[in-house]
Amino acid sequence: MKKTILAMLLATLAGCSGSENVTAENREEKLGLNALQSVANCCETLDTLTYQQVVKPETFRVDITAQSPIVELKTGKTFVAGLALPQATGSIELKVYSVVEKTVFVPSVLVLDNNYKVLDVIDDNTIRYSESSLLYKAGYIGDYVLPQKYPNGKAPKYLVAMTTAQDLAEYSMPMPPSEFALKSGQVSADNPFYSTNKIPHSAIGQVTFEFDYDPAGRLSETTQEKSQREESIAAYVDSEQQSVMSAEQEQAFNDEISKAVSEGDFERAISVSNEAERLGSPTAKETFIKSMKNYQ
Numbered sequence: 001m002k003k004t005i006l007a008m009l010l011a012t013l014a015g016c017s018g019s020e021n022v023t024a025e026n027r028e029e030k031l032g033l034n035a036l037q038s039v040a041n042c043c044e045t046l047d048t049l050t051y052q053q054v055v056k057p058e059t060f061r062v063d064i065t066a067q068s069p070i071v072e073l074k075t076g077k078t079f080v081a082g083l084a085l086p087q088a089t090g091s092i093e094l095k096v097y098s099v100v101e102k103t104v105f106v107p108s109v110l111v112l113d114n115n116y117k118v119l120d121v122i123d124d125n126t127i128r129y130s131e132s133s134l135l136y137k138a139g140y141i142g143d144y145v146l147p148q149k150y151p152n153g154k155a156p157k158y159l160v161a162m163t164t165a166q167d168l169a170e171y172s173m174p175m176p177p178s179e180f181a182l183k184s185g186q187v188s189a190d191n192p193f194y195s196t197n198k199i200p201h202s203a204i205g206q207v208t209f210e211f212d213y214d215p216a217g218r219l220s221e222t223t224q225e226k227s228q229r230e231e232s233i234a235a236y237v238d239s240e241q242q243s244v245m246s247a248e249q250e251q252a253f254n255d256e257i258s259k260a261v262s263e264g265d266f267e268r269a270i271s272v273s274n275e276a277e278r279l280g281s282p283t284a285k286e287t288f289i290k291s292m293k294n295y296q
Contacts, residue, residue: 035203047116053084054211094209098208100139113158122142171199254281266292
């Protein structure tokens with residue numbers, strides 16, 4: 001009888017141990033830690049990443065997943081997402097935000113020049129754990145101003161969202177709901193979540209970027225407004241005194257549009273076509289359409 005009871009206890013202990021191992025493994029899988037250590041996916045460099053183009057002042061969300069590229073830095077391996085900065089006449093006001101839920105991706109952001117060299121790092125000196133407010137849930141949030149040029153004369157061109165091994169090794173405690181959040185009725189001060197849980201830091205998650213800037217500082221006008229402006233100019237000066245795109249500039253834009261389409265880079269082709277039209281090219285759209293029809 002004693003042997004039977006002992007055997008049952010040993011079996012139970014073994015079962016618990018196995019369950020704990022499975023739970024720990026599942027936890028690392030959900031946090032993206034197993035995938036991050038995968039040798040098969042490692043590693044890209046900053047100059048080989050694909051950078052999504054930001055084209056206007058907007059809220060831009062990037063999803064960092066277990067399929068995202070991995071970069072290895074001095075701060076450890078990290079899944080990353082890259083953004084290409086837009087043209088702006090002045091500085092770009094940037095807000096970085098990552099919401100805290102059952103897990104959290106604690107972001108740092110690399111600022112790169114046109115050669116993919118690091119100009120600055122937006123880290124925990126700027127991006128800090130903050131309580132919820134009327135506009136934002138509790139999360140890691142920070143404001144940063146991207147200048148036109150840094151002291152070394154280099155302009156910022158790219159951003160890379162990442163995290164560090166040190167952040168992955170830590171956890172966050174739930175932030176007590178703010179007075180605003182309590183008044184909204186969306187949360188309750190009695191919720192045990194705010195006192196009993198530790199929030200693990202994840203290798204994957206979503207990071208929100210908010211961009212605010214003057215987009216290129218060029219005149220924005222409708223077709224009718226453009227026509228009226230050109231008529232007004234023609235009423236005052238002859239054609240040779242009117243500021244128009246030169247034939248060389250027009251051809252250079254058309255060549256760039258055709259090249260982008262032939263390489264399958266349709267986003268760049270559209271961007272160049274739009275830029276050429278804004279500068280007065282009468283053939284950019286036609287060139288784009290023709291190139292698309294001839295694309296193989």
